[in-house]
Amino acid sequence: MDLDRALAVSAAGMRAQALRLRVVAENLANRDSTGQTPGADPYRRRTVTFAERLDRALGARTVQVVRVGTDPRDFPLRFDPGHPAADARGYVRLPNVDSLVEMMDMQEAQRSYSANLGVLETTRGMLARTIEALR
Amino acid sequence: MDSLRADPIALAEARLRWLERRQQVLARNVAHADTPGFVPADVEPFARHLARAGGKVMLAATSPRHIRPDPSIVAARPDRRQAEASPNGNAVSLEEQAIRIAETDTAHALATALRRRFLDMLRTALGRPV
Numbered sequence: 243m244d245l246d247r248a249l250a251v252s253a254a255g256m257r258a259q260a261l262r263l264r265v266v267a268e269n270l271a272n273r274d275s276t277g278q279t280p281g282a283d284p285y286r287r288r289t290v291t292f293a294e295r296l297d298r299a300l301g302a303r304t305v306q307v308v309r310v311g312t313d314p315r316d317f318p319l320r321f322d323p324g325h326p327a328a329d330a331r332g333y334v335r336l337p338n339v340d341s342l343v344e345m346m347d348m349q350e351a352q353r354s355y356s357a358n359l360g361v362l363e364t365t366r367g368m369l370a371r372t373i374e375a376l377r
Numbered sequence: 378m379d380s381l382r383a384d385p386i387a388l389a390e391a392r393l394r395w396l397e398r399r400q401q402v403l404a405r406n407v408a409h410a411d412t413p414g415f416v417p418a419d420v421e422p423f424a425r426h427l428a429r430a431g432g433k434v435m436l437a438a439t440s441p442r443h444i445r446p447d448p449s450i451v452a453a454r455p456d457r458r459q460a461e462a463s464p465n466g467n468a469v470s471l472e473e474q475a476i477r478i479a480e481t482d483t484a485h486a487l488a489t490a491l492r493r494r495f496l497d498m499l500r501t502a503l504g505r506p507v
Contacts, residue, residue: 244397248404255408262411292412302401305408354410357471361404364482368400371489372393 245372247302248365254297254304255358261307262290262351266344273339277327284327285337287313313338389492391430391449395423396485398451403481406474414466417474419456426451 265288275285293308315338323332399420406417420426436445462468 244394244401248397248401251401251404251408255404255410258408259411292409294409294412294415303405305405305412350411353471354407357407357410357475358404360475361400361407361478364478365400365404368397368482368485371486375489375492 245365245369247300249362249369250297250300251302251304252358252362252365254295254306256355256362258292258305258307259351259355259358262292263348263355265290265310266348266351269339270341270344272337273341275337276325276334280327281329281335282327284317284335285339286317287315287337287339289313385495386492389488389495391427392423392488393485393492394449395420395426395451396481396488398453399481400478400485402453403474403478406469407471407478410467410469410471410474412467415469416455416457416462417469418453419477420451420453 269287272285276282277284289311290307291309291311292305294303295306295308296302297304317335317338319333320336321332322328322334325334328334402418402420409415409417421429430449436443438445457468
């Protein structure tokens with residue numbers, strides 16, 4: 243039934259946005275995770291990519307996170323010779339996480355999540371009315 | 378299928394089927410609000426769908442193995458006259474989708490209410506308590 247599919251599509255959208263939120267949380271949590279040894283790589287920011295997916299069992303096209311990739315941007319450098327991860331010149335490579343970007347990403351994920359939730363509630367109302375029509 | 382126009386219950390059912398399909402298409406649009414390159418879709422208008430489903434023009438089937446299109450299937454097409462796309466090619470406007478979902482919801486409430494009223498009338502005519 244189409245309404246069941248609509249429910250499943252909205253649920254898939256919420257799941258995808260929740261995964262995105264989790265990745266944002268990981269990025270923010272690792273904002274200061276530098277390497278342990280001299281010259282070691284710090285935490286690299288992770289990104290999510292959404293794509294369409296055909297759910298054959300359901301017979302509908304839903305959304306899913308196809309790839310959790312990494313951000314290829316360069317690591318910012320900080321001069322801190324006393325740091326355990328400092329290289330020979332005394333520079334420490336910091337994670338390429340920009341908290342402002344992560345905040346915006348979080349806002350967008352939350353907005354999309356609520357939109358999916360709104361659709362879910364509307365669909366549920368329609369389903370309830372359809373069942374009511376059977377009485 | 379001219380009976381569709383004369384019979385309010387059949388009409389309400391066709392309308393409900395169309396609305397359910399539309400809700401699914403709109404749910405898909407909202408789920409893809411952040412998918413790069415996604416173009417939202419919408420179903421054909423109900424009047425056109427009804428005209429097609431009740432139309433006389435149909436593919437000729439001269440053999441039982443010929444496949445003919447099912448006129449009750451509601452077609453969904455990409456909706457390109459939408460707002461501008463974001464840099465990643467995504468053209469979903471959540472506000473626009475919200476309006477359409479609200480429309481669908483209201484129309485669904487109306488169709489179920491009309492169907493119920495009509496059934497009540499039939500029950501009254503049969504002399505049973507509503």
